[in-house]
Amino acid sequence: MFDLLHKKIQLSSFQLIILGFAGVILLGACVLMLPISSQLRQFTPFSEALFTATSAVCVTGLIVQGTGCYWSAFGQGVILSLIQIGGLGVVTIAVSFSLLSGRRISLMQRSTMQEAIAAPKVGGIVRLTGFILRGTFLIELLGALALLPVFCRDHGARGIWMAVFHSVSAFCNAGFDILGTDQNPFPSLTEYAANPAVNIIIMLLILIGGIGFLTWEDIVVNKWRLRRYRMQSKVILLMTVLLMAIPAVFFYTDLTELPTGQRILAACFQAVTPRTAGFNTVNLLSLGGASNAVTMVLMLIGGAPGSTAGGMKITTVAVLFANAFATFRKREDAQMFGRRIEPGAIRSAATILMLYMSLFFGGAVIISLCEQLPLSLCLYETASAVGTVGLTLGITPELGLVSKIVLILLMYMGRVGSLTLIYAAVSGKHLSPAKLPQEKIAVG
Template structure:
């Protein structure tokens, strides 16, 4: 678990740790976000897993299994328990953890914890009717919010569409297929045992999702639209109601 966390928080975060030690106020805002998000994404799912799963294990082993299954979905892909016996709630939480991934500049895949943090900060700004999104007393650039929204939409769309196609072709439950596609897109490697039984089309979809997850969302977006000429013309603005 320690090696998984070490590899998942990113090189810039480790630079802050090595440079500033325990002087957290001197850390970059990004490092603070990564460390805080990592702590929350370990403790909260571990507590949930402890409440809903592994009831047949002794208390100590149950706590260790819960903690391990909270750490591993965001980058490593190891499992110490039978994943098919975990509750539907725990499997759904695991899907979210696999899609979230680790930190930018780390060995982890996924859409990254900073993306999730930016989206939460933007939602908080909307709830409080603030114009700017904030994290740790710093204002976020609008481009970061826009990129985070694009990455989230891309990951959710590809994961759900891939799962829907596999479910239809193979006649399997959508939830189990979502587990496989989220694992592929997050380059995690966890599975409910479905992948060896899938046909050529379904395995090809997983291969494409793994390639997408390893290359990264923004890389593919920029590659797809880089040929479009930039323009400084702006259309007239008009308000639209959302929510």
């Protein structure tokens, strides 16, 4: 399919990625509109179906209808399929079908796959794809088996489906749950706030999905020989530990009304879930303004490149910090783990930061004006959308059409990547080798 499109329309890898995601979203929305997808067997408005499909494919978790009480078993199955496609990536799924059918993987498909999973080179991309698929389904299976005793105890035979759904949703960093009822349609995992097994399993699935496929490969191949890891893998693992430990201590000081054991679980879970899973075990409205601000920062940072997580990516933040430290110490080059960072990576990191901040703040301003809501509430929702997280302070289901469209666009841009959209737009344009005269400008 990708080769055919490339030959007929001359699409670049970046254009194939954004069109692939858009196509799956539209197809998912059309299926979710059908009466068979809802429990009441009624047509779902296109705007609500599109919002749900976008949130699922973009592994966000923001919803306008309770997944457990509005959608039928068929509808939940469609949503889970969209989550799996979105988590692995549309290109990965397409290449997987080619592998299963025994077809030869073309250079165009390999190049597109490389861009989709942020691989350093085209060589070995087919082997890596097989590794990703095997690893994904094994981890999701183990997660479902680990959750099975708790959900079967509480929900009987339906607990099997619930274990599978929540395992896939957690690994793909989607944040969708099917625990809602007509009386409480948006509970997330609050009823399991004091359950260590559910908390630990969901956190592990989130973290494993969020560290990236290339980091998995380093861990499997090199095991405890950390010196052999890629610099990127070292940065991802270090940043993951820091961005879990430091916020967990902060959240622990805010959750003073909980018993000590539950307080530790809730603090750790709240530190993990904004990057970028979207589950919650505590009432987010009970957290203070400072905790919400920290959560927004974590949502914008997100997980690792080439992972099931969204956000700016922790490597982007690490590169910006390394560049700042180099400036403070008057070094010409930014460095990490004994390696010099290329200038292009620093320029890309600065561009990504600017784009995410613009989308985050601009979207919040538009929603605030349209809905007459406090800007702080809207900033939380837009951070959740562009970071593909799914945490909400409760305003998403009540938003008007224009505001929902804003969130849909933010989820889509956050999932495919802002730089991917830019590269897709400028694809085919050749840069001139000529350079303009240089002149100094004062900054800071």
